[in-house]
Amino acid sequence: MDDCGKRSFCINMLKYSRGVRIRYLVGLCLVVSASIAFYLVSSNSPKSADMWAARHNLFPGQLVNENDLEIRKVRFETQALTYLSAKQSIIGMQIKRAVMTNELIPTDAILQDAELLDNSLIVLPVGREYISTVLASGEKIDLYLVTTEAPFKAKLIGKDLGVFAFDRKGIDFNNLVNLTLIVPAEEVEQILSNTQGGNLRIVQHQVG
Template structure:
């Protein structure tokens, strides 16, 4: 009886970089990484926008140094705001009040020739300055007596002239006391058409009064 044939044992062969299966596996891994990165990038549609670095008041000239970049998702409203790659108008100025961290609307940064508001220096009763800050929204109260009317012993009554004016600058304090009794100089921002009216009431003996508006009113546009 003949002996049964014996099977020769296979030796394990170390895979090499020329192995087709190894190459295909590496390519599949790389393809998965590329597809994953592309999908992540497509899902992240954030864009770089400008936000106010500090309080920006109407009428003030601004540059990119007054802004800080933020990456946000705005969807359909993105065109309404200023992108970091948008070019600012020459001599750009603010046309409305912005608080630190607020996104900058594209319409808020305008060419000086297109602005609708003006800065006006006025004498202000010091009593009404203590609770104000740059950027405060105020109602401007003026004496009801006509300009040039002779003085009398009757107390002066005041009436509102301009609402939602913005405080652009305030007088510096001197030894803890703001200004003098005859009125301290402050700068307010008012609609262009009311500048002459404000100046006609800027009198030494009867300074105007700036009354702080509520926080909700302060957020409205000039």
């Protein structure tokens, strides 16, 4: 190969090498740009979180158990803190307001520790004939004492009490029903002091 041919060969190799470097740099820039774009999109997109949802209707006064809950993965734009994260244990806590089936459980639907201290549970034996068959846990009731002798008088001894639970078998077997009520701590003494000398009557709050 003469000098002219060698010079032409070297020029061509230099052009090829420069072209390879340029293509490499362009490809590298594209990869870096794509990575930056992906990071910006992912960092600005709503984050998904595991949240508690109600498997069925939950009513005030009800204690939460594991069968009441299911986990929902949700993407939040804002207001994630207004609902309860599945990372937070709420088993055994008390429902403060009704939560509907499939609804995410709001933070204000659960009684906080300080509020729990303000309530007590009392059990009262109530005659089967004075218990409605449609009474359900979580309802609000007024509790009256009705005298057993004429002239019959009714006395309100508890207002806006929550029904925690009651023995349904008592309704079936025509005997006393053990009714467990959620009572403000400061009213326990007053209610227990007025349960003798008459029959306890329940007045359910009308719904709707």
